[in-house]
Amino acid sequence: MRKRNIQQEIIIILSKWGYEPVSENELLKPDNINCSLLYRKNLYFENLFNIEIFINFTDDSLLSYPEIYISEAQMDKLRARFPHIYNPIPHLEPSKIFYKDNELFSVCYQLHDSNIVPRTNLFMLMNIVETYIRNYFYKIVDQQQYIKEYNEYFIGIINLLVTCTDSSKESWILYSPEENIILDNCSQKLKKILSLKINDNYNPDFTVLTNHKKQLTITDFFNFLRLWDKVAYQHFIKLLKKNKLIYNILISSKNFVFGISFSWIRNETKGLKHIDNKKLLQNPVKFHIVHKYDFKSSILRNLPNEFRQGLFDKKIFQIGLGAIGGYMADALIKIGAGFENDFIIIDNDRLENGNVGRHLLGIEYIGLYKAEAFLKYINRQTLDQAKKIRGLVENIREYSYQYFIQNKIDLIIDATGSIEVQEYVNEMVQDIPLQYRPIILHLWIYGNGECVQGLWVHPKEQQESGGCISCLGSSGIGLYNQYLPVIDADVEQRIGVCSAFTPYAISEGMMATSLGINMLLEWIATGKVQNNYQTRYNSKYSDKKIEDIKLVANPLCPMCGEKNV
Template structure:
């Protein structure tokens, strides 16, 4: 930052009543007051990034009486979060205004939090995961939550890694082992921690003073906002099973997200009450004010969470997808399909390709030298399972078989070979459905000037063969380029050169059409995309009508 701009920033801080102080570290620190509506709040303002790519830090030094002890966006150490990171861009060229924005936003937020119980309660619910960590030292124990079925008991595993111990709750031990193998961690071991899932349809309410720190406080608090959830906890504590553990944790799902709490068991008392567990339960109720808990931070790692978190529509979970062609287009497309949920739940992803990865493929394929001369299908399967070990992915290094491979919820033709596309199209009627199999064809135009896709699912729309005229030359029905693409000869083989952007663009087009299918309407079924400046005709994206007399629209 230039000296003149720095001077502007320092002048603004002085105008706002902030005075510089010396503290260890590289940040420049200032102390002042926020002029809140109900009284001043003494704070420290720290700037370590004068580019303003991150926001200045604001710490409340003296909590005023009007600010509740439990306040969303304010940590136990007084750190206030006043902007969602990245939501507001501070102007590095006007540092005086950037500083004013931060100070003013912090003041406004404290006014809202202290003046409106409704706003405070809403913010508490929306930020519950972060709020659950306030005031506990050390921070809450992180528990990784994989797939869990129903309510009640669920196995608990531990994985020792370089960064420490991971605690994982999962119904399926194989899922935990696969995660450990994918990360190169040691094999998981069962932990003697009784772990119980409790689900609530109600959102937690704001505690009066602080988050619960004892068994009595957490039981009273849960009962205050969901009596049914507390009854389920009460029922668990009436069973013998939990007394066989060293500790117990309850993981609770609510509309505000997952959270939990953990407490140790007294081994002697647990042994004494094995025949009558309600006796230990009564001890928890009667002595609960003296028995501490540790709040648990729950971090979901289940396939449902991973593949649905960023979506506003259903994922590919439980769908059976067949991808024919694992080359340049198919490699990128397969990765996107798995991220979209293919192979999760009861679904599967089949990868079919007869070829190995040759040196000439590496310049435009998703893989590199580490997969040289490996089967494209197998290399893709192995890579995807390393990334998503829960996915059900089958590699079949062979040519497509007709009609047996034309099956499932969706068949994707990413071969870029018209003869194969014709065969897939001709055999789609083998599916026992009035409309035939659902097929998506995706291909690259010429030398990468554009990409096209055709979705075939109903007889009232064009099939792949409808894209050619019925003349002897099989003329294209929609002319995209007027010139012949460059083709290069290598021995008895030929290939069409195109840059890496072409298969990536084709994959993106295919995924967009699949997303539209998941949303309920895949129209327009025929789509063209071109690169800027390409010598290519503009083709309207549309639902194409069948070609009269098309042989592919009839049964083979």
């Protein structure tokens, strides 16, 4: 097979599209930026205007789109032709490349995460690039669209200021907006900081800051703030007068939030205008991106519309925090459990050294009860935002059907993988009146991990046509032959300290969790799980497999036998 000469293909397509090469002798750039495939072209926008653009294939493997630049001179030309355009122009960032003494500014694509790069069709690639560039500049020259784009581009402007003022690019996580508490990146501890509230009706003019070629100082921020909001500016002066030490300030309004930091160690015995304190005004200011930490928003962002409500409106009761239960509980929280309604997890075992190899929880939790350890883990992951989670050091034998009548639960998840627990839960639930009876989801690993299985038992469906864990088999005889996922399984057992255990890899607990979450999402989207007895095999297993089925009453089942038809 002939190997592609991608570089040659790029040169040919650029020539066909009217681009001319740029000599590296015309450039001033850092050594780490590749400009061997930098080309330029005048792009015409009907009879309105034209712009010289530069295209740079920095990645000749074509795993990403090329960079697009326009020069500072072209930006001046745009501003002269369209007076509503002012610095910083949205989605343009300095590239550190200079062409004939003019700095080139990179156009942010907003394509890289959403468009597949058509590596094998360079004509299509060029069409995508130029279509986007045309759409971008049509937006910029339209005054109404420019204002909208500018307001939405706030985070990009702050990013630019962060790049200019803080080489470490330290961001802040805003844990509690009401109390101005951030998570300190260095200490990983929460701390309260000073806050400056801006009038929601005012928009900032960042040109005061972005037009600077030097290090930004407290004085520069003074001037910027005075133009933005005079009341906030006066409050800022009061903060400087009142506080001997200031390092971090949160700047916020309805539309904007960012942080600034600077050194302010003033002489308390002197006024703000005294020379000792006036010197401090030349101290550098650093800008910081502020991430509003909202775990719920993160969940909603990732759920497709058909699963949009997730588990926020459901009360969940999970049994077991072992190899399946740890991953399952973590995943349930990431689709909404424990934020607005109760998520109760019970397990009375401690995490032991031998558990760590296939458990969500790591070595730092060894010796702790799993329920308490998981609560510590998840509170740290969510910064205590999942306030309805309870981890209880209890055994399911301590619960009876009366509990579930008095405490309405939507779903019981049995993640123990124990047939004894499966039977006990099934027997207990049958005593609950139908109007209070929760759905049960049983999850387990079969054998040494040849497959994982799940059974979804909806009370109304069981009432009508049967289908419960006892329809599959019992602790006395195992699964009935027709439901066996693996025929003649030779299950390996090992002896531990005062106990036996079944070896299987970490992947099986994860696979069981994946199966369970998919069944849950089907229920959230459609109100039911069509095939309620499901099996997922590992990739190594190649013998006879069973299909997912709708389990109905088995005549041998003590709970559902009479419903068999």
